[in-house]
Amino acid sequence: MSKVPGPWLAKFTDAWFFYHLFAGDVGPTLRQLHHLYGPLVRTGPNTVTAVSLQDQDLVIKSHKYLKDTTGNEITNLMGIPNVFSTIDPDVHMRLRRMTNPTFIPSVMKKTEVDIREGLSAVYERINLEANNSKPINVLSFYRMVTLDVLGIACFGKTFGCMETGKPHPYLEDMDAWLVQVALRAALPPVLYHLVGKLPIPSIRFIYEADARICSYSNDLIAKHRAERDQEHDPTDMIGHMRLSIDPVTRESMSDRLITGNLGIYLFAGTDTTAIALMFITWELARGDDIYSKLRKELEAAMPDADSLLTYQELTELPYLSAVIREGLRRYAPAVAIFNRVIPEEGAWHDGMFLPGGTKIGIPSPVMHYNESIFPNPMTFQPERWLKKGADVALMNEQSMPFGGGVRMCQGRPLAEMELWLVVAMIVRRYKLKSAASTTAESMEDISKLSRMPKSGRCDIIFEEYI
Numbered sequence: 001m002s003k004v005p006g007p008w009l010a011k012f013t014d015a016w017f018f019y020h021l022f023a024g025d026v027g028p029t030l031r032q033l034h035h036l037y038g039p040l041v042r043t044g045p046n047t048v049t050a051v052s053l054q055d056q057d058l059v060i061k062s063h064k065y066l067k068d069t070t071g072n073e074i075t076n077l078m079g080i081p082n083v084f085s086t087i088d089p090d091v092h093m094r095l096r097r098m099t100n101p102t103f104i105p106s107v108m109k110k111t112e113v114d115i116r117e118g119l120s121a122v123y124e125r126i127n128l129e130a131n132n133s134k135p136i137n138v139l140s141f142y143r144m145v146t147l148d149v150l151g152i153a154c155f156g157k158t159f160g161c162m163e164t165g166k167p168h169p170y171l172e173d174m175d176a177w178l179v180q181v182a183l184r185a186a187l188p189p190v191l192y193h194l195v196g197k198l199p200i201p202s203i204r205f206i207y208e209a210d211a212r213i214c215s216y217s218n219d220l221i222a223k224h225r226a227e228r229d230q231e232h233d234p235t236d237m238i239g240h241m242r243l244s245i246d247p248v249t250r251e252s253m254s255d256r257l258i259t260g261n262l263g264i265y266l267f268a269g270t271d272t273t274a275i276a277l278m279f280i281t282w283e284l285a286r287g288d289d290i291y292s293k294l295r296k297e298l299e300a301a302m303p304d305a306d307s308l309l310t311y312q313e314l315t316e317l318p319y320l321s322a323v324i325r326e327g328l329r330r331y332a333p334a335v336a337i338f339n340r341v342i343p344e345e346g347a348w349h350d351g352m353f354l355p356g357g358t359k360i361g362i363p364s365p366v367m368h369y370n371e372s373i374f375p376n377p378m379t380f381q382p383e384r385w386l387k388k389g390a391d392v393a394l395m396n397e398q399s400m401p402f403g404g405g406v407r408m409c410q411g412r413p414l415a416e417m418e419l420w421l422v423v424a425m426i427v428r429r430y431k432l433k434s435a436a437s438t439t440a441e442s443m444e445d446i447s448k449l450s451r452m453p454k455s456g457r458c459d460i461i462f463e464e465y466i
């Protein structure tokens, strides 16, 4: 390890990394370091980041490099294993097999029907909110949209955000839970527990976030059982999980296990998708050219603004797909580094031997801005995805908004469906303009665990085409 180049302080303490994480400049700092030192950089006493495609392949493709969740599976909700937190490859494989039916294409097709129906409320809400060209903060707005969509996917009903125009309290609980997870990762366990004993209401609110999330999931499952006990052809996640059988024990999925996994789906799928939608909307609102090209494509494909094409049909529109692919590259929502652990026997990376137990991460904020693969990487340029052949294959390998390999985002089919449907809906129906409060400066990236603009908001004016 001593030969791996990196900042001097990183040899002795992880505090160096956490300092940059909380300062919101991990991405630019790592880009500078990799530029200076090459494909392998030491970021902590026992941690490196690696950015070659060979590294990426070795690290995330298989279960050989196990997932690291510092502080013992910190993303468990109330100690319940979930697909995201589970480290043991056998348990992970079983959980994934039990929960995968929800995301297979035939089921997603059925879910799409309900999602499209639910999304019609988005127009009504925009028209109400955007009365007299009043800007809408699309960060909060899309969080409500994506939570509603997840409600449909999980239990067949929205959370009612579009109907009421108000964020559901669940959103606040998820924010608190993210802080809870960050504290668990950053503080030694004793200190974490000591802080939790402080009689300060805001700290109690954070420390009890996981309990509230689980209690909410419990209520949903109980309601599902009461209302739909006869259902044998489920289209929602709870229904599928209730029918799932563990491939090893042949037992059905317990309510406890459903609770933990439901919580993680709602968490993993809300902000990520909303952040991608926000940045794509901002790029479409700030410049005429990209918006006009996309609008032209959508008008030709959907002459009637009220009849939205199916998701499958939308994915065949080249410019729409290029805009979304570029959005996921330029503004990948999950900027956190999901470290893996070098296997016991150690491994060679970029000409250096790393001992077993070393943590190794592939940082998307470096991979996605590799100038030799994405010229002018900080510029939003959908056209780069319209090339043919080897270039695009390489860009696809290098771009990893949903991770990859055995731990690739399980909700990707749902997230992609939402992105294609919502972007097409919005652009077909509205002219977009950024409000005076939303500028390149206010949208400057200060990402910590997920991508975030400096101002914490993005105000967009929606004008309906008559």
Ligand code: HEM
Pocket: 067, 083, 084, 085, 096, 264, 265, 266, 268, 269, 270, 272, 273, 276, 332, 333, 334, 338, 400, 401, 402, 403, 404, 406, 407, 408, 409, 410, 411, 412, 414, 415
């Ligand atoms: C644009 C939206 C999304 C992005 C950018 C995203 C990104 C990611 C990334 C990067 C990972 C990999 C983490 C790793 O390497 O360990 C991941 C895993 C995961 N995501 Fe997503 N995600 C999105 C939406 C969703 C949705 C909608 C759901 C569920 C409904 C979801 C559920 C999960 C789960 C369960 C995992 C863990 C998979 C495993 O370890 O086997 N995500 N996501």
